[in-house]
Amino acid sequence: MTEIPLNYYLVLSAIMFSIGVIGVLTRRNAIIVFMCIELMLNSVNLSLVAFSAFYGNTIGQILVFFVIAVAASEAAVGLSIIIALFRNKVTVNIDEINIMKW
């Protein structure tokens, strides 16, 4: 059996989640912001799989399956929203997309 403790996986997941937060907060390109959200979803998936394997419970992996399905549909809908935005204002800079701001 492996000797890697659970904490290592959780720390890796936390670091990747924080890098995703940095990307969402600092980048201005809408597509890269979207990719950072995918990175955050993946880091949560990692901690779910780690808990599932360490506690011997299958529910974590079932939840990861559903998270991946939701992430796929979310990526499709979000990218089509970006395409529709790009058609109206010819940019993906999220600072210039402020028509919903009052």
Add this chain to the structure above:
Amino acid sequence: MNFEIIFFFLIAISAIASSILMVTQRNPVKSVLLLIVNFFCLAIIYLILHAQFIAIIQILVYAGAIMVLFLFVIMLLNLGNESQLTEKMNHRKLLAYILSGVVLLEILLGLGLPFGHGLVSINSNAVEIGTVEFIGKSLYTNYILPFEITSMLLLAAIVGVIILAKKKFQ
């Protein structure tokens, strides 16, 4: 320091490095490729955790389908010349770094580190749990309702994408 821990650290460091490079990269296409590298590293970690089904799904769905969608949209919008978006705002960026550091600290404290969970070895039936047979059996018996709702979600996503992305009707 046995072989497995060294291997884990190698994969973990490459995952973190590729995600940092993904965030700091100016060119969106390179950013997508680095994110694919990160997903492959995660798939290897899933294999270390004996989650074979999730590892394969990770490569098939994430690295295969979703990232191709991202690449396709980047090339459709022709964003190559827009890689130099004006990103000045140094005070806001500094605030963002501080907030992300606080988030990391909060997660680590929430996990109870440096003591954390006392678990040091994988559960003995983890090998059985990760197989396609086991996951499929519980997906089609205990979790049949969420599974069916997922199909409705995908249908709604398909319809929504077609309506959002098609040309405006007069």
